[in-house]
Amino acid sequence: MSDGVRSGRRLIWIALIIVVLLAFIAYGVEFYLKRTPPSLETITYLTHGSPTSQWLVLSFSSLPAGVDANNTGQIPEYQTSQALNGTRIGVYCEQTVTKESTSVPGGNSTIGACAQFVTYQQTGWYWDKENDLLFVHYLGGSNVEISIALEAGAKSHG
DSSP states (O other), X not given: OOHHHHHHHHHHHHHHHHHHHHHHHXXXXXXXXXXXXXXXXEEEEEEOOOSSEEEEEEEBXXXXXXXXXXXXXXXXXXXXXXXXXXXXXXXXXXXXXXXXXSOSTTSOEEEEEEEEEEEEEOOEEEEETTTTEEEEEEEOOTXXXXXXXXXXXXXXXX
């Protein structure tokens, strides 16, 4: 086989590979565009309070796409109200010790003292679809913004 024929076949194979690659790229772009999530709208609430555990309860008729706070970042979703109610924010005494006290008038008594304090920052949110309510447990403070992302066209009554 002559060098010219080999070069011609090689060019045909290269052209065929390029066409197949372009077809895969075009299909991939079309597939990606079809799977792109719908645009989101954000509703932001500005809160003022002490830097402690805070609750925000709002009327929402659809499941939020996400909830964020400007002081702690993304707030995780909980699947049940019981799980959300188990979250803690602040300093808690995790272990106590008992001591005898003689300084109490009338005799001896025992008092409890905290032996170990633990700081928690377990923020969270839960959407109650039965009652169209959104519960947000967050760390308060001055000028804390709670941002709630909704799919375009979703309704809130907050």
